[in-house]
Amino acid sequence: MPTLFSKYAYYFNQLCEFSPNRLQAQKAKNVAPVRYPTPVQKNMNLMVDFKVENKVIGYSLASKQHAHGNCLVHFQSTINRILKPDSFVVPRETVAISICNSFFTLGSSPTDFVKTKQGGKPLPEDSYFTYKMVTKHVMIVLYNSEGAEEQLAGFVYYPQLLTSRRVCPNIDETAMALARITYSSDNGPEMFARFCKKTQRDVIVKIMNGGMSATHMDYNYILLEQNYGSCSECNAFHQEKMKKEKKEKKKSITEKAASKSKSKSEAATATETANSTVTPPPKTAPPKAVDSDDEYDFGN
Known part of the structure; x- marks a missing residue:
């Protein structure tokens, strides 16, 4: 007992x-x-x-x-x-x-x-x-x-x-993984941290199969071990996240194309306006012919 x-x-x-x-x-x-x-x-x-x-x-x-x-x-x-x-x-x-x-x-x-x-x-x-x-x-x-x-x-x-009375290196590994995700710029969309509603824990989500599915890692605080596996809640979150990002990307491309087209149109209009308002140079009388005796004074 x-x-x-x-x-x-x-x-x-x-x-x-x-x-x-x-x-x-x-x-x-x-x-x-x-x-x-x-x-x-x-x-x-x-x-x-x-x-x-x-x-x-x-x-x-x-x-x-x-x-x-x-x-x-x-x-x-x-x-x-x-x-x-x-x-x-x-x-x-x-x-x-x-x-x-x-x-x-x-x-x-x-x-x-x-x-x-x-x-x-x-x-x-x-x-x-x-x-x-x-x-x-x-x-x-x-x-x-x-x-x-x-x-x-x-x-x-x-x-x-x-x-040490208690030995739990898994916590340290999780902390290092979270730090890499938080501060490293080369992780891209492959990994991210979130709170999983299904397990009620903070997890690390890893994107698999070229972005088509997601699996997560969480820590079991009773058995003191890490668990890797698929999660329907995290996968649904990832799919919704992908749809949102795809929609925003499409919207951004459309806005950029419209902005570029508008800029070209405005530039063409400005050029046309400038050409139509150009003032021609004033007409002047042709220069008077200079007599050779006037041009060269030999003191005669």
Whole structure:
């Protein structure tokens, strides 16, 4: 009986700790950014070395394994899926992992992200980085410049330690996926986040079959696992969204064509009006012939 009670107490604690409202509150779009990083200090206190591979992946290493094996294994499978074929093996001594997005590199510390030049253009002088802890173990790094949207520079992941009472790496993976959708401009219409009325949870919808159908991923807060599968409610939402976008696109094309035709018509009318109101130059008498003696005075 105590075992059964402990089991249900554990599930109840997990439900309270990782409720949808808490996850919603921790989403990247709802967390205020800060100008200076706030790393997980208990992880950083264990760091004895920092190594960078290919300028885009950094490891904060301890003298021995301190991170929970489930977190390292789970994160390994995550990066195998995200970074293939450029995946890498996570060292067991890792206490923090830094991963850069495109057009960013790592400097001399886990949170030292550097923007690279694109097309030889100089970087704006007013640019700067901000940091957001979107979960207790995931920090996203954002690049800011005046007149431009925030760019996702990368992540710093602090795996849970062996001393942690509860281990739930799925929450961190979900947070990173949501951040990629929120801040990355290359996701297009393939993925988006929404609240599913059928499951009453925040889900990530992935477009399948060339945009013809949709499937979603949600997190089971009782069994502590992610669920992937088709959803009639999300699929209906996607189909309605596609119809609306198609209608708006058709309307936009029609308006642009009408505007272009109107501009051409107005330009032609203006040209015709200008030609009809041109005043011809005044008629003048032909120049008087100049006598050679008048033109050249030889002093006679």
